[in-house]
């Protein structure tokens with residue numbers, strides 16, 4: 001059995017009081033409404049709210065009850081020093097952050113993040129005991145010209161395949177077709193499954209059967225309360241990386257509860 005994971009990527013949304021309300025509501029309602037305790041719920045707010053997210057993720061009376069884990073959306077590729085505006089993996093780790101999204105298509109597109117940077121960020125995170133959630137995926141043009149496997153293959157090989165097997169086995173991968181992000185055009189379960197199975201096979205060729213078998217591969221891109229169930233029912237889809245629908249507790253919790261029993 002592979003891990004089942006749902007990640008909320010809030011992107012650049014929510015003021016401080018709005019973030020506090022949503023985090024509070026998530027903790028309270030996950031306590032009552034989460035159907036399957038084996039589903040790992042991860043919330044990735046903006047950096048500024050990571051500490052608050054960490055404070056609010058446990059039960060007030062029993063700190064051993066954790067309702068969600070805290071992640072962030074990016075990290076510096078550098079360990080420390082004169083890098084104005086950057087946030088290091090060591091800082092995040094010291095604040096209780098357990099996960100970090102890396103190589104999101106928005107960072108690749110708007111901030112020029114390269115596969116080489118993805119690789120350095122992953123190294124920083126692993127050295128600081130933070131689990132990288134590494135994104136890959138093709139854009140519309142690349143899919144239309146049938147290039148999706150070339151693009152994803154390059155992203156994985158250059159970003160990740162330099163890792164030793166033990167390090168690679170600590171990753172979570174997210175397939176996020178760029179044409180599906182924020183567009184309402186969710187990939188069909190068949191389209192997503194095809195890519196997930198292909199990724200798993202590529203990982204198997206590089207790292208062997210056992211590492212590929214247990215690797216969690218999440219789907220992201222207009223995944224919502226309506227589409228999650230059919231996606232999560234696919235054999236190689238282990239959960240979701242959720243943007244817009246993670247900004248609202250009703251939708252996000254419905255997605256958390258979308259795994260087959």
Ligand code: 13P
Nearest residue numbers: 009181182221222243244
């Ligand atoms: P949407 O769910 O808003 O399409 O965003 C997906 C995403 O980019 C998550 O990282």
